[in-house]
Amino acid sequence: MTAPATMTGVLTPVVTPFDDDLKPDAARLLKQCQWLQSNNCGLAIFGTNSEGNSMSTAERIALMEALVGGGIDPAQLMPGTGCCALTDSVELSKRATDLGCGGVLMLPPFYYKGADDDALYRSYAEVIQRVGDDKLKIYLYHIPQVSNVPITLTLIEKLVKDFPDTVVGIKDSSGDWSNTKAMLDNFPGFGVFAGSETFLLQNMRNGGVGCISATANINPGAIHNLYATWQNDDADDQQARLDTVRGVFEGFPMIPAMKAAIAHFAGDGVWKNVRPPLMNLPDDATNKLLAELDRISFKIEGV
Amino acid sequence: MTAPATMTGVLTPVVTPFDDDLKPDAARLLKQCQWLQSNNCGLAIFGTNSEGNSMSTAERIALMEALVGGGIDPAQLMPGTGCCALTDSVELSKRATDLGCGGVLMLPPFYYKGADDDALYRSYAEVIQRVGDDKLKIYLYHIPQVSNVPITLTLIEKLVKDFPDTVVGIKDSSGDWSNTKAMLDNFPGFGVFAGSETFLLQNMRNGGVGCISATANINPGAIHNLYATWQNDDADDQQARLDTVRGVFEGFPMIPAMKAAIAHFAGDGVWKNVRPPLMNLPDDATNKLLAELDRISFKIEGV
Numbered sequence: 001m002t003a004p005a006t007m008t009g010v011l012t013p014v015v016t017p018f019d020d021d022l023k024p025d026a027a028r029l030l031k032q033c034q035w036l037q038s039n040n041c042g043l044a045i046f047g048t049n050s051e052g053n054s055m056s057t058a059e060r061i062a063l064m065e066a067l068v069g070g071g072i073d074p075a076q077l078m079p080g081t082g083c084c085a086l087t088d089s090v091e092l093s094k095r096a097t098d099l100g101c102g103g104v105l106m107l108p109p110f111y112y113k114g115a116d117d118d119a120l121y122r123s124y125a126e127v128i129q130r131v132g133d134d135k136l137k138i139y140l141y142h143i144p145q146v147s148n149v150p151i152t153l154t155l156i157e158k159l160v161k162d163f164p165d166t167v168v169g170i171k172d173s174s175g176d177w178s179n180t181k182a183m184l185d186n187f188p189g190f191g192v193f194a195g196s197e198t199f200l201l202q203n204m205r206n207g208g209v210g211c212i213s214a215t216a217n218i219n220p221g222a223i224h225n226l227y228a229t230w231q232n233d234d235a236d237d238q239q240a241r242l243d244t245v246r247g248v249f250e251g252f253p254m255i256p257a258m259k260a261a262i263a264h265f266a267g268d269g270v271w272k273n274v275r276p277p278l279m280n281l282p283d284d285a286t287n288k289l290l291a292e293l294d295r296i297s298f299k300i301e302g303v
Numbered sequence: 304m305t306a307p308a309t310m311t312g313v314l315t316p317v318v319t320p321f322d323d324d325l326k327p328d329a330a331r332l333l334k335q336c337q338w339l340q341s342n343n344c345g346l347a348i349f350g351t352n353s354e355g356n357s358m359s360t361a362e363r364i365a366l367m368e369a370l371v372g373g374g375i376d377p378a379q380l381m382p383g384t385g386c387c388a389l390t391d392s393v394e395l396s397k398r399a400t401d402l403g404c405g406g407v408l409m410l411p412p413f414y415y416k417g418a419d420d421d422a423l424y425r426s427y428a429e430v431i432q433r434v435g436d437d438k439l440k441i442y443l444y445h446i447p448q449v450s451n452v453p454i455t456l457t458l459i460e461k462l463v464k465d466f467p468d469t470v471v472g473i474k475d476s477s478g479d480w481s482n483t484k485a486m487l488d489n490f491p492g493f494g495v496f497a498g499s500e501t502f503l504l505q506n507m508r509n510g511g512v513g514c515i516s517a518t519a520n521i522n523p524g525a526i527h528n529l530y531a532t533w534q535n536d537d538a539d540d541q542q543a544r545l546d547t548v549r550g551v552f553e554g555f556p557m558i559p560a561m562k563a564a565i566a567h568f569a570g571d572g573v574w575k576n577v578r579p580p581l582m583n584l585p586d587d588a589t590n591k592l593l594a595e596l597d598r599i600s601f602k603i604e605g606v
Contacts, residue, residue, distance in 0.1 A: 048414075109579065
C-alpha cells in the first residue's frame with residue numbers, strides 16, 4: 001500500500017542535557033548520541049523524553065546543526081518537529097530535511113483538543129506542502145495520553161493515500177497493543193514503531209519495524225539485541241529481562257529518573273537537570289532508584 | 304492579601320487575521336484592535352481565541368510591535384505569553400514587558416500532563432526570575448479543558464505569597480462558577496477575570512474585575528456596557544441578552560464562527576481564515592449562523 005519505511009530498528013528519544021542555567025548542552029548531547037550509536041540505536045531527538053517541546057525552535061535547530069556538524073550521520077536522526085504553531089513545524093521539518101535527516105517524528109498540533117481527521121489531515125498537509133521536498137519522510141506520532149490529540153486509523157489512511165512517499169510510518173505510544181496491531185494489519189509496508197520496548201517482540205512478530213522507546217536511553221544495547229535476534233529461541237527471555245529493567249524506571253517519573261541514572265553511571269551530575277515543568281529527581285528517590293537497579297544487577301555501561 | 308490588579312474591565316482575546324497564505328495580517332489586526340478599543344475593550348491578544356499558540360514566537364513579537372508601533376496604548380494589551388518552552392515564555396514575556404504591556408496572560412507549560420503544584424510553581428518562578436523586571440504583571444490562565452493543565456488554588460496561593468507584585472490576577476475559563484467563586488473568596492484583591500461574559504454579572508457582584516471572553520470579539524460594546532453598569536436595575540436583562548448572543552455562537556466551532564461573522568459584517572472575506580488545526584467555517588454553517596443572528600436581530604456594528 002505504501003513505500004517502505006526508510007528507517008528501522010531501535011531509536012532512542014534522546015534525553016537532552018541542560019546545563020545548570022538550563023541551557024541545552026550540545027557537546028554532552030553529541031557525546032550521548034555517539035554512545036547510543038555505538039549501541040546500534042538511531043536517534044529520535046526532540047521527542048517527549050527529550051523534553052523537545054520544552055525547547056524553542058531556535059534551540060532545536062542549533063542542536064541539530066551541532067550534531068550533524070559534530071559528525072553524526074543525519075540518516076540516523078529522526079527529530080521531533082511537530083509543534084502547535086504551523087510555522088514552527090514547517091521551519092523545523094524543513095531544516096531537518098535540508099540537513100539530510102532520515103525522517104521526522106511529527107506530533108499533530110496539540111493545543112486545541114477535539115480536532116477531527118479532516119482538521120489533522122489539513123495540519124499535516126500544510127506542513128508537507130510548505131516544506132515542499134520529496135526528501136521529507138514523516139513518522140506520525142501517536143501519544144494520546146500526552147498530546148490528547150489522537151491519530152486515528154482513518155487519518156493514517158487519508159495521509160498515506162495522498163502522500164505515500166512522505167508519510168511513511170508511525171510511532172504508537174498509546175500503550176495499547178490492539179491499536180498497534182490494527183495499524184500493522186491495516187497498513188502493510190507502513191513503518192510501525194512500537195512506542196515502548198515492552199511491545200518490541202510482538203511488534204516484530206507482526207511485521208513492525210522496531211521501537212522508539214524511552215528506556216533505550218538507559219538500556220540501548222539489550223533492546224537492540226532483541227531487535228536484531230527476535231527470531232532466536234531466547235527472544236521471550238530477552239523480552240522479560242527488558243521488561244524487568246523498564247519496570248524499575250516506571251516506578252519513578254521517567255525522564256528525571258533516566259537522567260538521574262545517566263548522571264550516576266556517567267559520574268556527571270549535570271545530567272540530572274530537567275527543564276520545568278519537570279522536576280529533577282530528588283536525592284531520596286534517586287537513592288531508591290539506584291538501589292532497585294542494583295537489586296536487579298543493572299548498570300549503564302560505557303555512558 | 305495582594306497588590307491590586309492593574310487591569311480591569313472587559314478584555315477581548317482578539318481573533319488574529321491571517322491572509323490567504325495564512326500569514327498574520329498586522330494591518331487588519333491593528334484596525335480590529337482600534338475598533339475594539341472604541342468599544343471600551345482591552346486587548347488580550349494571543350489567547351486561545353486568537354490562535355496564539357498557532358503562531359511562532361517571532362510572529363507574535365512582530366504583531367505586538369506592529370500594534371504598539373501603530374499607536375495602540377500598550378497599557379491596554381495583555382498578550383498571551385505562556386508556551387511549552389521555557390525560553391519562548393521568557394522571550395515573549397520580556398518583550399511584552401519591555402513594550403509596556405499592562406500585563407501578560409500566561410498559560411502553564413501544557414505539553415506534559417500531570418505536573419503538580421510544585422512543578423507549575425517552578426515553571427512560573429523561572430519565567431519571573433528570567434524576565435527579572437518589576438513591571439511584569441502576570442495573569443494566570445486557567446483553561447483546563449484545553450490546556451489539560453489546571454491551576455489550583457494552592458498554586459495561586461504559593462505564587463501570590465512569593466511574587467505579590469507580579470502574579471496579580473487570573474482568567475478562569477473553566478466554566479465552573481464554583482471555582483471562580485473560590486478564587487474570589489480566597490484571594491481578596493487578586494484580579495479575577497471570568498473567562499466568559501456568561502459569568503460577568505456574578506463575577507462583578509462577588510468582587511471580580513471583569514471578563515476576558517471570546518464573544519467580546521463580536522459583541523464588545525454590549526458586554527462592556529454590562530461591566531460599566533452592573534449595579535443598574537437592568538443588569539439581569541443585559542446579562543440575558545448577552546447570553547442569547549453567546550448561545551448562538553456556541554452552536555458552532557467558536558473561533559471559525561466568530562471570524563465568519565466578522566468577515567460578513569466587515570465585508571472582508573479574508574477574516575474567515577484560520578490556521579490548522581482549525582478549519583474555516585463551511586459556507587452552509589456560515590449561512591445557518593447568519594440566519595440565527597438575524598433571528599435574534601444581532602449585528603456587529605462598525606467593524
